[in-house]
Amino acid sequence: MSLAPSITIKGSASIDGTALFAPVSLTLDAGRWTCLLGGSGVGKSTILRLVCGLPTGAEFHGTITTSDGGALPSRVAYMAQDDLLLPWATIRENVQLGARLRAEPTDHLDLDEILARVGLSDHATKHPAELSGGQRQRAALARTLVEDKPVVLLDEPFSALDAQTRALMQELAVEVLQDKTVLIVTHDPSEAARLGHQIAIMTPNKLMTCPPPATSVPRPVEALETLKCQAALMRLLRGQGA
Template sequence: MTPAPDLTFSGTATINGVTLFAPLTLTIGAGAWTCLLGGSGVGKTTVLRLIAGLETGAEFSGQIAASDGQSVPDRVAYMAQDDLLLPWATVVQNVSLGARLRGEVVDLDRRDRLIERMRLQDHMAKKPAELSGGQRQRVALARTLMEDRPIVLLDEPFSALDARTRADMQDLAAEALQGRTVLLVTHDPAEAARLGQSITVMTQLGLTPCDPPKAPAPRHVDDLETLETQGALLKLLREAA
């Protein structure tokens, strides 16, 4: 994997001439977790998809650049809110999907290490319908890591999970994605307060930063500073509504 760069997203987007979000500049730190919060419809997912080089339906005017000057989309792994697993494929087939679609030889040792890291070694031959929600999300995370990209974009990947499974997945993702440049879009102030090393609230008018807790992530849910950050984020979100 190449070193994880800083990213800068700067610009505005419109849909059919209507402003989706006003001119903004978002800096995403190298090797750190940046959390982006905001209400529905402010353009958070559009920002992710623009960085990934995916279709958005919006007209973007601006620039997306990495600090090392290299192409950004070529170095992105994207994990959506839905696990998007192929229902007819097994765990091992879903984890190695990217390489298979590109016609590349699958690194079997790496695949099996990731599956073990996600505690899925007893489920390798199962299909998605045979897995729990948390197990499916771990398969999706393993598939994301299998791409071995320095930039990882996460679009509310844990929001559909119960509270305990969500916390477990947050811990696992924080450990597994160390050293990567991560942008996490979330609606959950508690999730951002646990994971964010940089936290920003997005509205149609721009961005408002929020100081993250000083403790290293993932933070304890009942830590006082984590709770204070959670409260500050909820206040910002309510004021923006």
Template sequence: MGYGIAGSAWLGARPLFRDIALSLDPGWTCLLGASGAGKSTILRLLAGLPTGAHFEGQVTAPRRVAWMAQQDLLQERSSLLGNVLLGQRLAGLPADAVRARELLASVGLGGQEARLPGSLSGGQRQRVALARALMAEAPLALLDEPFSALDAGTRRRMQDLALERLAGVAVLMVTHDPMEALRLGDRIWLLEEGALRPVTLPDGRVPRSLPSLAAAAEELMTRLVT
């Protein structure tokens, strides 16, 4: 059985979403919508984290998930290596320092394992957070704007890295970038007016070529701003 969420949520008296049903099968599911629509609430519910919202419904998720929040949530007193290993340590698993170093190298921070987060740029911090999420090797990955702090070239490389490392995993990614969703998504949903609405996918296999996505991205952006 796949993972997913079904139900309704309110923030105080304001409904966030009503009677949604989101199934998460292996591959990338991308979720777009205006700020405050409830996208991050859905991720946090799947992760078993507090949301501040009242939810009525059912959540189906594995015991272990890979989680990457909007904020990098790095531990400032811990080294980059320690941050990547944090999830394993909290889960009581043996710390695989060899794999953690390899992941840091894959995000462009090889040889910098001893640095502290305070010495990093915003984009570097986000890459450490991505390495930590990839370290989890969980069957469900929840990514909240995972590439938002990266320059265009680095964003493309990290997208491709995540696609490679999360092959076979059920991924739910929140993004505000229609082009990113169209490039990476096996399924795309738009959360608007409290409902989930499917987005028709362009032709081509993931990752799709950017030039072929321009018309679809413009149409999706029109839906987002109206």
């Protein structure tokens, strides 16, 4: 697998001539986690889909470049807000979907380990309709993690989980995605404060940054530095400055 590149997104987007977001310049550092926050409808998910090369419904005026000059789509694992599980397939089949579509062999040891780590070993032969929303989201996360791509895009990947499970899945994701270039969209300041090597806040008019704590991720939820960063992010989101 190729090394994770840095990615630079520069430009603006509009829908039917109406601006979706103003010109932004955002660089995703290679092998690091970038957290992107902002209100609903400001274009955060559009940014993810643009990096993936997926349709967005918006017109993008700008460029997306990589530090190594390589194309992105084949090197990206993408987890959307919806779990997008195939209803007729088992959870095990859904998790290994990418490899099956590419007609590649599946490493069953890795697959079984990931299913165990997300707490779905006992549900591997079930179908999505038999699982709770949180279990389905964990299945979608497992499918993303087993892809082993150098660039990983996550759209609210832990939103359906209870607090304890969310913390465990955050820690698992950081462990598995070590040295990957990760962009995570979240509405949760505490999540960004815990996971971000870089934290950006997107508004319709500009992109702001907030310095993360100078500690390794995932940071303890209760650490003073994490709580201070969370508070600063909340102030920025409410338009009160850091």
